[in-house]
Each structure stands twice: as C-alpha cells, then as structure tokens.
Amino acid sequence: MASSPSPTLKSSPTPYPLKFPALPLNFNLFTNSATRSLCLRSTRRLSPITAALSAAETTGTTGTDSGKKKPLLEVKDLTAVIAESKQEILKGVNIVVYEGEIHAIMGKNGSGKSTFSKVLVGHPDYEVTGGSVVFKGENLLDMEPEERSLAGLFMSFQTPVEIPGVNNIDFLNMAYNARRRKLGLPELGPIEFYAYLFPKLELVNMKSDFLNRNVNEGFSGGERKRNEILQLAVLGADMAILDEIDSGLDIDALKDVAKAVNGLLTPKNSVLMITHYLRLLEFIAPTCIHIMENGRIVKTGDISLAKTLEKEGYKAISAS
Numbered sequence: 001m002a003s004s005p006s007p008t009l010k011s012s013p014t015p016y017p018l019k020f021p022a023l024p025l026n027f028n029l030f031t032n033s034a035t036r037s038l039c040l041r042s043t044r045r046l047s048p049i050t051a052a053l054s055a056a057e058t059t060g061t062t063g064t065d066s067g068k069k070k071p072l073l074e075v076k077d078l079t080a081v082i083a084e085s086k087q088e089i090l091k092g093v094n095i096v097v098y099e100g101e102i103h104a105i106m107g108k109n110g111s112g113k114s115t116f117s118k119v120l121v122g123h124p125d126y127e128v129t130g131g132s133v134v135f136k137g138e139n140l141l142d143m144e145p146e147e148r149s150l151a152g153l154f155m156s157f158q159t160p161v162e163i164p165g166v167n168n169i170d171f172l173n174m175a176y177n178a179r180r181r182k183l184g185l186p187e188l189g190p191i192e193f194y195a196y197l198f199p200k201l202e203l204v205n206m207k208s209d210f211l212n213r214n215v216n217e218g219f220s221g222g223e224r225k226r227n228e229i230l231q232l233a234v235l236g237a238d239m240a241i242l243d244e245i246d247s248g249l250d251i252d253a254l255k256d257v258a259k260a261v262n263g264l265l266t267p268k269n270s271v272l273m274i275t276h277y278l279r280l281l282e283f284i285a286p287t288c289i290h291i292m293e294n295g296r297i298v299k300t301g302d303i304s305l306a307k308t309l310e311k312e313g314y315k316a317i318s319a320s
C-alpha cells in the first residue's frame, strides 16, 4: 500500500496444500450498478494523501476521473460449500469493489461473512460451486492461494495463527524477501530490513520487543490484531480483507489500528472489512456497507445502515 515499495505483496506465506478447483467461468466484466448507486462514494473520509490526490483529481490535475475508477474485485453469484460436508454456505454473493474504496460487510453470527473472505483467499475448507470472482481483471478462482496473495490479496484472519519457533522479525523478513524474489528484486538483509520495518512499527504503534517474540505466541488478542496490520504494512496489498480486526481491541488499540489502515490507503487500493460494530466504521469510513444474511448480501447502503443496526438490531433490516 502507500508506504510499501511494492503494491502487491502477501500477508503470510500460508501454504494451503490443496488445489482450488478450476471452474468454467464467465470472464466478462460486469457492473453491479444497483450496488454502486447505494454506496456513498463521495462521502468517504480520506487519509491526507488520498484527500490530496482526490482534490487533484477533481481539479483535473492527475487526468484521472474518480468516476472512471477501475473495479478491483467483482464477485458475481458466488456459491460455495464446506468441502467436507458439502453444506452450502454462500448462496449467491454479489459485490463490486472499485479502486480506493472501503467496503464493510456486517451480518448476524453465522451468516457467512468469514466464509466469504476465506473463499476469496482460496481456503481449502471450502469449494466454490458457482459464480465468478474477477480480481484486477483476472479470474481469481483459477489461482492457487499463494498466487492470489502474490496478485495483491491480503487477509487478516479473525483468529491469527501462532507460529511457534519462528520469531516475528524473521517471519516478516522471510515473507517480504519471498515477495521480492518473485518480483525479481534483491532480498533485504537484516539491517536493511529493520530500517524498512521500523517506520511500520511506528505506524501501528507497536513496541519493537514484539519483533523478537515468536509469531503471535502468547500475544493478547489485541496484540495479534496489531501484528496482522503490521504484516499488512510490511507486505502491502491491493486489497486487504480484514476479518473482525476490531474484535478484542481496547479503544486506544482500535484507534491505532484504524489510523494505520487509513495511513495505508491510496486511491488505488481497497479494503474489505468484516465487522459487527459501528465504532470501527467511525474510524475507518466505509464507502459502502453490505449486510450479509444466510450466505447472500441482502442490503447495501451507507453508514446509516450500521447506525440503524446499532440502534435497532438486525430485525430492522432483515430481508426475511
């Protein structure tokens, strides 16, 4: 993202062993105009850099019209089952995320939000049974999980995993260098890497002690979340999927994480975040909020949807 030298980096070398099934997909791009019109794209709160670039856009100095943004992620009629039991969880998800946008997915427990994000990154627990996913113009479903992350997809999991015996800085250095190798760039040695890493630590307001601890081992819930954002800051992404990044965070940590995410935003990258609470959305202003119910997005709107939810609960907006 903004502070990363490379815009398309991987969250963690998650070596999912299973091959994702290739599907007969329609490669045509599509526009979900109904969803677009329900989002308040003009009211997104922007980071200072983004705001400056957007201001330049409106005065025409960059030559890019924000109305002509490219779609980054296009999901059409996506259905998926649990690989083992074949139970259908996603029952036709439709969503389009354009460059520079922040989308939030909310929904009752068990509605399919995490499953959707895990299907996007190619988690082997799920099998896609229909629909299409186009990421940066390419068929995402045809890519291996590692290729997806190399293509610029980052996912911060709801429960970040521990990696015993591997310390944080070595892990980050290894993952970052793996990415540089893929890009044909020289690897960074420990000293150079530390110089690159240090400002990212400041960005997430994380103490350097955490670098020498094993990845997530003994980390509190909040520290794990902060560490996930550190990985995002180090590795970068075109699209960051943040699954309940706010859970377990105290108010100061929430502000730090939100500030870090906002600081990583550029007009070119996007965030898809899953949350239950309005409070995160007050710090990271979303372009659109989608409500997921029973494996489908049943409503799309602006921040007022989250405010209604907070006040009245899901009965106020339920489709059923």
Ligand SMILES: Nc1ncnc2c1ncn2[C@@H]1O[C@H](COP(=O)(O)OP(=O)(O)OP(=O)(O)O)[C@@H](O)[C@H]1O
Pocket (backbone or CB within 6 Å): 082, 089, 107, 108, 109, 110, 111, 112, 113, 114, 115, 116, 125
């Ligand atoms: N690997 C799995 N094995 C068995 N059931 C699963 C699996 N993955 C998802 N499910 C089931 O699918 C449904 C959707 O789960 P998912 O985690 O996507 O919901 P969610 O909307 O993210 O919920 P929450 O808000 O509680 O995190 C749930 O009923 C869950 O138990």
